[in-house]
Amino acid sequence: MKNDSFLLFLFALICCKSATAQVTQLELTAGFNKSDFNSFSIKPLDEKNKFSVSTLAFFQKFYHNEDVPYDETGVQASGYWNFSTNARLGPSLYYNSVAGFSEKLSFLFLKGGKHLVVVAIPSVFHTEKDNVVNGDVFIQMQYSRVIKNDWSVLTYTQLLTTWKKFSEHARSFQQLRAGVAYKNNQFGVSIDFDEYGPKLITKTTFGIFVRKVMLEK
Numbered sequence: 001m002k003n004d005s006f007l008l009f010l011f012a013l014i015c016c017k018s019a020t021a022q023v024t025q026l027e028l029t030a031g032f033n034k035s036d037f038n039s040f041s042i043k044p045l046d047e048k049n050k051f052s053v054s055t056l057a058f059f060q061k062f063y064h065n066e067d068v069p070y071d072e073t074g075v076q077a078s079g080y081w082n083f084s085t086n087a088r089l090g091p092s093l094y095y096n097s098v099a100g101f102s103e104k105l106s107f108l109f110l111k112g113g114k115h116l117v118v119v120a121i122p123s124v125f126h127t128e129k130d131n132v133v134n135g136d137v138f139i140q141m142q143y144s145r146v147i148k149n150d151w152s153v154l155t156y157t158q159l160l161t162t163w164k165k166f167s168e169h170a171r172s173f174q175q176l177r178a179g180v181a182y183k184n185n186q187f188g189v190s191i192d193f194d195e196y197g198p199k200l201i202t203k204t205t206f207g208i209f210v211r212k213v214m215l216e217k
Contacts, residue, residue: 021044021215021216022041022042022043022044022215022216023041023042023043023213023214023215023216024039024040024041024213024214024216025038025039025040025041025211025212025213025214026038026039026211026212026214027039027209027210027211027212028209028210028211029190029192029207029208029209029210030207030208030209031190031192031205031206031207031208032205032206032207033062033063033064033067033203033204033205034060034061034062034063034067034192034203034205035060035061035063035207036058036059036060036061036192037058037059038056038057038058039055039056039057039058040054040055040056040057041054041055042054042055049082050081050082050083051079051080051081051082052079052080052082052088053077053078053079053080054076054077054078054079054080055075055076055077055078056074056075056076056077056078057074057075057076058072058073058074059072059073060072060073062203067203070194070196070203071097072096072097072098073096073097074094074095074096074097075094075095076092076093076094076095077092077093078090078091078092078093078104078106079091079092080108086109086110086111087107087108087109087110088107088108088110089105089106089107089108090105090106090108091103091104091105091106092104092105092106092125094125099127099129100127100128100129101127101128101129102125102126102127102128103125103126103128104123104124104125104126105123105124105125106121106122106123107121107122107123108120108121109121115143115144115145116141116142116143117141117142118139118140118141119138119139119140119141120137120138120139121137121138121139122135122136122137122138123135123136123137123138132164132165133165133166134162134163134164134165134166134170135162135163135166136160136161136162136163137160137161138158138159138160139158139159139160140156140157140158140159141156141157142154142155142156143155143156144181150182150183151180151181151182152180152181153179153180153181154177154178154179154180154181154186154188155176155177155178155179156176156177157174157175157176157177158173158174158175158177159172159173159174159175160172160173168198169195169197169198169200170196170197170198171195171196172194172195172200173192173193173194173195174192174193175190175191175192175193176190176191176192177189177190177209179209184212184213184214184215185210185211185212185213186209186210186211186212186213187208187209187210187211188208188209189206189207189208189209190205190206190207190208190209191204191205191206191207192204192205192207
């Protein structure tokens with residue numbers, strides 16, 4: 001399952017810029033083998049940012065007929081209790097076109113600096129389709145530096161590994177991005193390594209990405 005794949009920049013904005021802002025992110029990645037579209041929104045429920053809700057939707061489409069079984073669509077709704085500046089805990093209800101419905105409990109750790117931001121999200125989730133309990137870990141790291149006025153350079157990586165019953169590999173990915181940002185607009189080159197199943201079937205995609213972040217009071 002592909003989820004929580006772009007939380008870093010949004011949580012960094014909320015924690016560092018505004019406690020009462022709603023953040024919405026749209027991202028399109030197009031490569032030689034597939035295209036991805038992601039939409040994510042998060043909104044604090046109180047002025048002190050103790051509680052927040054988020055929604056996630058994504059669509060992944062491969063171009064070749066033999067890769068059609070790896071197409072994915074997902075929708076997720078989450079709630080978070082922000083019990084410290086760097087830590088959050090909360091449940092999610094998630095639907096994935098491959099795995100079906102699942103209920104999830106995630107712990108989110110965020111560490112933000114002037115140039116480097118790191119997010120780690122270990123989770124436990126139950127899938128309705130096969131009635132088993134699984135685990136996954138998501139890690140994202142982003143480095144950015146202002147070069148002139150509203151322009152900056154950035155690079156980030158996203159890593160996910162999912163294990164059925166905590167013992168059998170189900171899904172992993174490693175995503176690398178490098179590019180530039182102008183205000184809240186980001187674009188550049190991308191490399192995705194998608195891995196499926198216990199025998200690690202790997203799909204590699206080179207492409208470009210475009211990301212738009214909208215901050216609303």
